[in-house]
Amino acid sequence: MIPRYSRPEMVAIWSPEAKFRIWFEIEAHACDALAELGVIPKEAARTIWEKGGAAKFDVEKIDAIEREVKHDVIAFLTHLAEFVGPDARFVHQGMTSSDVLDTCLNVQLVRAADLLLKDIDALLAALERRAFEYKTTPTIGRSHGIHAEPTTFGVKLALAYAEFTRCRARLVAAREEVATCAISGAVGTFANIDPRVEEHVARALGLRPEPVSTQVIPRDRHAMFFATLGVVASSIERLAVEIRHLQRSEVLEAEEYFSEGQKGSSAMPHKRNPVLTENLTGLARMVRAYAVPAMENVALWHERDISHSSVERMIGPDATVTLDFALARLAGVVDKLLVYPENMQKNLDRLGGLVHSQRVLLALTQKGVSREDAYRLVQRNAMPVWRGQGDFLTLLKADADVAARLSPAELEELFDLGYHLKHVDTIFRRVFGRA
Amino acid sequence: MIPRYSRPEMVAIWSPEAKFRIWFEIEAHACDALAELGVIPKEAARTIWEKGGAAKFDVEKIDAIEREVKHDVIAFLTHLAEFVGPDARFVHQGMTSSDVLDTCLNVQLVRAADLLLKDIDALLAALERRAFEYKTTPTIGRSHGIHAEPTTFGVKLALAYAEFTRCRARLVAAREEVATCAISGAVGTFANIDPRVEEHVARALGLRPEPVSTQVIPRDRHAMFFATLGVVASSIERLAVEIRHLQRSEVLEAEEYFSEGQKGSSAMPHKRNPVLTENLTGLARMVRAYAVPAMENVALWHERDISHSSVERMIGPDATVTLDFALARLAGVVDKLLVYPENMQKNLDRLGGLVHSQRVLLALTQKGVSREDAYRLVQRNAMPVWRGQGDFLTLLKADADVAARLSPAELEELFDLGYHLKHVDTIFRRVFGRA
Amino acid sequence: MIPRYSRPEMVAIWSPEAKFRIWFEIEAHACDALAELGVIPKEAARTIWEKGGAAKFDVEKIDAIEREVKHDVIAFLTHLAEFVGPDARFVHQGMTSSDVLDTCLNVQLVRAADLLLKDIDALLAALERRAFEYKTTPTIGRSHGIHAEPTTFGVKLALAYAEFTRCRARLVAAREEVATCAISGAVGTFANIDPRVEEHVARALGLRPEPVSTQVIPRDRHAMFFATLGVVASSIERLAVEIRHLQRSEVLEAEEYFSEGQKGSSAMPHKRNPVLTENLTGLARMVRAYAVPAMENVALWHERDISHSSVERMIGPDATVTLDFALARLAGVVDKLLVYPENMQKNLDRLGGLVHSQRVLLALTQKGVSREDAYRLVQRNAMPVWRGQGDFLTLLKADADVAARLSPAELEELFDLGYHLKHVDTIFRRVFGRA
């Protein structure tokens, strides 16, 4: 996470201020439950909410205390006591640091997931709008980077839409994974704290109680969360790579929006580079990379060790901030993408009609030619075209073996573009529920 | 995937024989739909099922053809034609290789997921049985590898049970991810094939039609599948590491079953090593590693490139076979684990009562001592015990500041083990639905 | 590692037969040293070499014994004893299994490295030959996928040559990393075996003694080895991606060799796909993936645990066999690459002279125009060309502000291609030591 690739709302979730505020809320909600259970005075719980709620925590002071006691939660509680006064001794009763830390981390991850979902929604909206805009704009479909058969630019965008719909569902599931709360004590036995405290805090924070925790919330949950982020990032990369390809000089079917005053190159003033999607390609590598340490974090020793902590202090913000930025950037790229239908048509025409080769092949088999023979007939007329020696339709008409089966009129009909687009509505209905 | 870490049922899913059989079924189901639509003769569809269904495909022959044509599906169709005869020209009408390859891969992944789910069920059954067996067996809970507070061995196993319940749900979701079928032609436009063919084949194979494919089924699905396998493997590693720790010479609270005739070491006849769980630790690393190329596979060029193919030919079997083996091995380890409750008790007693330190701390605060002072009082009596100089309870009784607040009887009550186990039933009910 | 992507020579290194043969040699060399030191009879050492050397080890028999004793080295020694007779009791004196296993693994890795070096040499030879062949063939250089300035196809290949020269040096270093031998006993103290045995065996096998081992050779060595393979694989990917780009329909500056009878697509007979380099892209992902578990293998517990073993049984063959195949395939692709200089020229001309924009910019600053103004002047003439509206030279001549500084003749001279190629010899001399 670096400022260059960060957006303030997500960064704020990970600020020390936000963290300490969540810590306070966890402690204060727990006090409510403890008071309800008669463990601490109700008066004390009220005081804690009142004085702590009004307090402005001083991050530097807390850090200074931590440097001495080498323990972050103790440092915070010490600082909190300055505001709350003597009732502070009722705070954190029967709890262990991880009750606070782990529940807080999950609150932060849930909030992060909510932002990511908003990002995806914006991206989906942009994709849908542009997909319908170019629903029937013909363009060449390519496999292996080689011209294959016609499709439409709208179908390309529908594919991305469907993919990010899946990503959305995965993020919802990932959010559920980490939406749990643990207030279960030093080894998860509730020895010093009633399970009802956990249930109360969970409810108050919109979480579910963790069915069984140790000192910590099990890290398979977080592994699944960050692995999911890696998959979403990979889908960003896919669309980014598609756009980079479309902007290649030789292809130029689309371009990233190029703002007034923007300079493409310090040396070459003519250049308009797909720098945003190249950037997204790199960011995807990063978000993906964070999945591995998250998985290595699962195998904590016994009831817990703290090796996961340094990892999470880094990838918590790094992965969510970077992905948030990337999704927003991609939405912007899609939203303002410059699309060149004429160039698409030009490229479509480039291969001299070869894109219709399969249809010719099928027509020949329909006329009784074996698949192998048909393949040979088509290929021997396709190869010269591939080498730039002639036009496919002309050559086919001139091939005696082909002509024996397909009349010139029949051949011409096989070269109809509309043939390829007849099911676009079906695809759109499947993806968007409307066409 | 190597024979040493493979089980036959999972290996069979990935055999060439199984693959060609699935290819055949895809083609034959497609023929049914094509016949229904009037594209090919109904008679032909019947012949194809009949002759192809009875055929014993010759893998070596297909491979030989492939070496010539450099194309696996064409090689298969050529071979199939030998059995089917002239009607073979109706096979694969309007389809592209990936229609067959991708749908087949998903059939294989779904079958693999079904096996993995069976594995997890066996593991869950073993965990549940052993968890109830040791539900109230006290053992020391450890954080940072250091004794913390008592828990029970049953709670440890309940934690694993809950974790693999989550893994199960993740696998179910992963299975859904890849349970799709695409018969959509060269660039996914259904140019040469009616979408109803896809719908028919999907239904026949227990899959859903892919809403929008290109030439291929989008690889974000497979990335999610393999990432999930990596998370499951990480949970295996966690439990394996726990058992390895328990078997350490100094801990020895549990041991892997050691069969008659087994030799622990070629050099040291006394050794009994946790080789199975060490092995599982390594296997987890492998399954996890496969998630990364699966994610790199997502960003195919345009409508597809074939870079994902070599990866999947390797990780398809490698990841599923290894995980299947690992889950089965882990189930066996749990099922036959030798558990030593007396050693657990011995270890519990080792720290001279220090495990009760938090309770003393809390009791002091309840008596009006500030948290900071209570901490100091407890710590100054704990440190000598830690260094092996005396027993915690005795020291506390002798500490004037402590004695001023807590009578000997009160202190003794704080050292009661039952105190820590009172919520075990709650935990079990949450995890197993019964206690 | 799957047969499809394997070559026999590398596979043979990892066969059980090869492994047992190396095990035998380690044991027999150790016996020589033990005999020399008077620990065992010289006669016994001779017998062991004689009878063991002549023996044909039966892999299945050894496996059967292992299934009983659950220990591979004991199984082998039991089998060896059948050949050697009573003197077999002198084998493995004071040694521990890992002395054999780890030294054997390193012998295998060294042999594998030697093959990989041969592969790289073949690749380098192909690159050098083709580089000189196209040393002065002009082609457009591209950054961001956008036309930048001219270069030559030879320079592109020189870059690859330089990169694989570095890869070669890295592989040599990686080979050195693992070229060690450990015969140091159960925890590396030489308690039961004299260090001179280790020195003798090392010398006999072309290895260095490991300065300090525990039971095992430290795994940081192997981590470095496999990480290096991952880097080499990434360089393969780079060149593969370059070729895939060059073969794109719109670019078509080069193509993979397309053999007689090869079929590009089951559906589209016109297609010629870069399937080999796409395949290499995927294989690179795999080799790279193996680096991660190799690094996770480093942190063994205390003097050793066996978690690394399952990983190495898989990635040992998987990484080396796959990389060997990939290097050989890439050498073949380079060797037979179809290169189209006319298409390169066509692409060079495509941007209407924009590739000379930087030179115009520099000429303007030389004439006293500020960098910012020059940039603006050039950009305002470049943008119409970019949009296909006119030719860059013509527009510049017609721009009054430009014409005020640069005469038509001066402008024309700035559009000379030779200008860009004048240092090609320098580059070649740096890379190949000759031009």
Added chain:
Amino acid sequence: MIPRYSRPEMVAIWSPEAKFRIWFEIEAHACDALAELGVIPKEAARTIWEKGGAAKFDVEKIDAIEREVKHDVIAFLTHLAEFVGPDARFVHQGMTSSDVLDTCLNVQLVRAADLLLKDIDALLAALERRAFEYKTTPTIGRSHGIHAEPTTFGVKLALAYAEFTRCRARLVAAREEVATCAISGAVGTFANIDPRVEEHVARALGLRPEPVSTQVIPRDRHAMFFATLGVVASSIERLAVEIRHLQRSEVLEAEEYFSEGQKGSSAMPHKRNPVLTENLTGLARMVRAYAVPAMENVALWHERDISHSSVERMIGPDATVTLDFALARLAGVVDKLLVYPENMQKNLDRLGGLVHSQRVLLALTQKGVSREDAYRLVQRNAMPVWRGQGDFLTLLKADADVAARLSPAELEELFDLGYHLKHVDTIFRRVFGRA
């Protein structure tokens, strides 16, 4: 990289101020060479050094310009021009942004490597001192977490010393990988800049000219650099895990230094946790993770794309700052490690003499017993000891079959600890060059 795990000297290398200073120096050195070649006035070069050298670059101003022009180097040059005046037009003549960016990155990486080497030297010094301190302190060697045979604590530290000596050599090699400079223009052809400029700048900055660059320095170099950092991190993890094991409650052979005032747990005042080495375990996961995107960065498109840039902006600082912090922390842990030789002896004695089992086995074979029989004899006496039923030596003496071969005196001699330590000097001489 987060402040919590950062040290100022390494952070400074990556500050915007440091970066812009290096950019300036690259430009100014290039001007010197350009002046020498007569491309720009010598006077101008002098002015540039003078005014630019004295300038205090305003990071925020540069950022503001960049937000407009969307190009960082242009933004910097614009800002520089404010200080330098009209001669600024001679800056960056014939250069492209990447000439500056890539050379700067390598300067930063070289400086980072130099700091890391200093870190390793400090770590090595601490390891050497402590290794000699405990050279002959007996401790149990463990394989699989199970007691094996005696070794010394000094040998354990010697192993770590040897490992970090290797890490040092790897870092030196990694530094060499990235110690190159490229001033070769837009596609590396030196079209607008003489290769002698590159040579001059390289020399001035202590780098080597990159033999052939494109627009960028090839990323296989950086992949190797970051992969090496990942391996070094894995060695840190190994030693950290060793110390965590030693500090376990049941083992307690060593402990991290625990400062006055430090609190181990908010809940359990008795706890002393190995938090530093647990932290290092997590940090190692992070540094390792960065190797993967670094390898994915290699396959740039054609002469370059900019996908690597976002990755490097993150992992450049993240990997080096984190590794620097981790190495320094580890050196501190080793330096102040509390070592408990009495506990080591206690653990050594724990297994009732079983650690001598191999020696008994060997003695039996020396007396003519077959290996298999000897194994059985030893194992049948070892198993009861393992179960806590008796002492190994006593049982062996009482075993008739053993007694038939080994007298009580002979048996006793086999239980001598000195036997295991006799080669410690050899090991030390190999590792440290002295004993």
